[in-house]
Amino acid sequence: MRYTQYLLPTLKENPADAEVISHQLMMRAGMIRKVAAGIYSYLPFGLRSIRKMEQIVREEMDRAGAIECLMPMANPAELWQESGRWEKYGKELLRFKDRKETEFCMGPTHEEVVTDIIRNTVKSYKQLPLNLYQIQTKFRDEIRPRFGLMRGREFIMKDAYSFDLDDEGAAASYQKMYQAYRNIFQRCGLKFRSVEADSGAIGGSSSHEFMVLAESGEDAIVSCSGCEYAANVEKAEVLPPQAVEVVNGEPTKVETPECRSIEEVAEFLQRPSAQLVKTLIVETDQGACVAVLLRGDHELNEIKLSHVLGCDQIALADDDLVRKVTGAPVGYLGPLGMKLKVVADQALQGMSNFVVGANQVDSHFTGVNLGDFKVEQFADLRQAIVGDPCPRCAGGKFEIWRGIEVGHVFNLGTKYSEAMNATVLDDQGKARALVMGCYGIGIGRTVAAAIEQNHDENGMFLPLPLAPFQALVLIINPKDDTVREAAEAIYQALLDLGVEVLLDDRDERPGIKFKDADLVGIPLRITVGARSLKEGNVELKQRASGELQMLSVDAVAQRVRQLVSAALAAE
C-alpha cells in the first residue's frame, strides 16, 4: 500500500474528548473516528487491526471445533420475551419498532437467537456437542460509554455458544474454550491473566475472565504469589481470621465529637482503624435494609454481600434513609440496639474489644465484643487486599493488578434451554434440556487493550500479529531518484515475499514522516535515505524495542520476512 493512495489521517494533537491512551492514540493514528457517543467508524488503518484480531479468533475457534455463523443485529422482541429478558435487561437493551409496530431490539448478546436456531434444528443427542460462534456488531446502550473502543455502545464481539447433553459434556466444551482463549491472547502477544470471575446476573456455575494487564484497567484482579490462583477482586475469596481469645470488656460510651469517618474516630481515640468496626446500611432490591459490619480498615464487596443476601442488586442507603431506619446519623452507626438485620464480615470473629458507633450523634462505644449484640450471619463480605493469604495454597499472598476484561467464558447451565424449551432426545428417548455455555471476546476492546499495554510517549506499537501493517518503508526524499528507486525495489521485494507493507511515498519533510511512523507504530521500519544509501545500506528499526540495524538494499526484505515469521510464530 502506498501512503499517497491511502487514507491515514494522523492528528498532531489529542482530541479533547479522549481520556485514555488507547483512545487518544487510535484517534491520532487515524484508526477510528467518533460518529456518536460510544459509536465509532473504523477507518481503513484501524480496520486492519480489527480484522487481524478477528482472524486470530476465528482460527482458534475453528481449531477448537466451534462453527462460525452470523446472527442478525435486529432481534424480535418475541424471542426476548420468551427468555424473560425483554423485561429484565433494562435500558441497556436498545428497543425499536418496525413499520408494522412490531417490537425489536438490537442484540446485546445472542443467547435467545442461537437457542432458537438449535431448538429448531437439533433433535438428537447424536448431533451434539455443538458450538456456534459469530463475530458481529453488538449494541448495548451503556449509561456511560467512554474510553473509545474500550467501552462503546456499539462494538464488535465474538460470541460463541456451546450445547451439550449433560454437565460433563458442557464442562469439556468449557475447557476447550478456556484453552482456545489462552491461545488467542497468547497469539496476540498480550500480557494477560485468566481469572475466576463472578458469573453475575447470567448465573451458572463457573466463569473465567481474561484480563489484559494494564494500569488503566477498569477491573482489579488478585493473583497468588505462590500458586495459580487468580480471581477478579469481586470474586476473590478471603480466608477467615485466626480465632482470638476474647478478653471480655464492657461496652463503654465515649464522646467522639465531629468524628464521622473511620479515620477521624481512629485518630481521636488513638486506635488503629483495624480495632474499629464500621456499620453500613444497605438497601436491597426488595426494599429491605440490612446493617453490615466490617472491620474499620476493610471495604465492602457488594457482589459478595448480594450473594449472601440472595438478591441481584444492593445499594448503600443514602443519608436520609439511614437516619430513617436507624434513627442515627451517618458516622455514628453501630450494632448495639440496631433494629435491622445484622450481617457481619467474618473478620469480626477475630476481633475483641472493638469500637462501634453508638447510634447517637458524637458517640461511640469502646470495649465491644461479639456477645454484646446479635449477628444474623457471618460471611466473607470484604474486598480482598494486597497481602491477604491465598485460599488455595499455604504461604501464598495476594498480589493485585489492574486489568481490562477482554474475554469471558461462562457455564450457562440450562437457563435458556429451559426457558425456551430447547431439548433433544437422549439415548433413552427422553427429552433433555441442553446444557449451554457462552463465550465472549471483545474484538475492538482487545485491540485497545493491546495499545494500552504497548505504547510510549511517541505513539503505539501494537504487537506484530495485531499491527495494521507489518513493515513500513519510509522514503526520506522521494524526489531523489536513486533513493526513490531503491525504496520502490524494497517495497516490491517485500510485497513479493508476502509482507504487509506500507510505503511512505509522501513528499513531506522527514520529521513529519518519522513522527507519523512512531505514532502509528508499524513494527518494522525501513528508512531509505541518501545518506546511508551511499554505502548501499538502509536502516531497519524495530518500533517496540528501538533496535536498529543497517542492512544492504538487497538483504533487507529477506530480513524483514524472517522477523515477521518469527513474530507470528512466537505463539
Add this chain to the structure above:
RNA sequence: CGGAGCGUAGCGCAGCCUGGUAGCGCGCUUGGUUUGGGACCAAGAUGUCGGAGGUUCGAAUCCUCUCGCUCCGACCA
C-alpha cells in the same frame, strides 16, 4: 439517573462577564526557498458561532427552551 462543564473554521482553542465588522495556532490551497526527527517566506480559501424562540436599533455575547457531547458520582458511615 444525580452533580458539573462544554458546543465558535477540519483539529485545538480565544472572544461571552461589560451586546456594536468573528479571531488565534495547527491543518488546507497556490507560489517560492528548504529536506535524516512535526521548516521558512508570501498570497489565499474555509464559519447556519449546536438548534428554536425571546429581549434589543443591534445578539457568538443577555434570557427561556431544546438537542448533542464530555467529566465526576459505585464505598463514604
